Amino acid sequence: MSRLIGASLCLLLLFTSRCDSADECKEDQNNKGCVCTFENKNVDLRSLGHKDGTFAYSVVGTDKATYYYNPCKGFTEKDCVNVAGCQEDGGAYRSIGAPNKTTFYTDDTGLVSIMYGGGNGERTMLVYLKCKKSQHKAEFTFYGEIVKNQYTFNLTSVCACPGECTENGPSGGGGGSGSHHSKASKIGIPGLVAISLFFIAVTAYCVIGMIVMRVKYDRTGSDVIPNKGLWFALPSLVKDGVMFMFTPCRAACNRGGGGYSKM
Incomplete structure (x- = not known):
């Protein structure tokens, strides 16, 4: 007994x-790889990427390779054609993710990440979206190759915060600082x-x-x-x-x- x-x-x-982890950011199928929704608040990356076929961000990793990234729209850089992410290593350019092969994930704390598939040689790209309301200029950093052929990055921006951005950039909404959504x-x-x-x-x-x-x-x-x-x-x-x-x-x-x- x-x-x-x-x-x-x-x-x-x-x-x-x-129930704590039941609130997930669901991908907007009309804006695949760009927008996901927490109830009625969007995490909107559309203002962070370039629309002219070029990359918006680049970073040199701890592995000495250079990585290029563009949210939402595909870009072309040498042998990387219409990709979301590209790795340049020793003069070789390889895709690490396609813009139309995306999956959104949400952990128990509300942190959102995007997994990009479709890279060369089964390479994938995982981007953690770090909410920082004071970060109006997005910061792209290399986290590491935690799993073989899976390259992980952080994208820190006000636009990673639910309700803070639209297609045109920061909207000024979303309330004060702190948790992404209420308890x-x-x-x-x-x-x-x-x-x-x-x-x-x-x-x-x-x-x-x-x-x-x-x-x-x-x-x-x-x-x-x-x-x-x-x-x-x-x-x-x-x-x-x-x-x-x-x-x-x-x-x-x-x-x-x-x-x-x-x-």
Whole structure:
């Protein structure tokens, strides 16, 4: 019974934590690789790129190669034809991403990134969009080749902040500094409902239970707390619940020999 209670509490925490990452920036298919939307606020890169077929940004990496990038529109540089990103290494020019092979990702903190596929020799390009409201001139920096043939960069700009830019550049909107979106929007409606119902139920249980213990059983002091022993043992119950939930999974994973790495 104690393990079941602990496991139930853990499930509630897991449910609400999953809701934290439910708010994703969804790509606008009419502006592929340029615009994604958090609810009703856009991350809009259209003003950051060139529209004349040339690249907007270049950087020399720690690997001594030079990288060229242009958001939204393809550019041509030597052997890199109609690309989003290009690598120049020892006089050789190779595509590291096509403008029409894009996927937007959003992590649990709201950080948006764009993955570009379609490069030469299965090369890909990952660009993290760093929100900085004071950065009106975008900064493009090399992060590294974290995974073989996947070249990672940071693009820091006010236009990486939701609601701050349009096709013509910074709009001046979006409110003050801080988190990209409110705590309520990150948790989401299902998470708020679950948390609210949980605390309402606990409060009602405690209030009604204390009245019953005082009036019906004439208890005083800490003895008016219903199921006092259960609440005092709660930390150990949560620990038992965690072990109950995850130990079988860990054993199964070990038997299967599977695993994954996270960057």
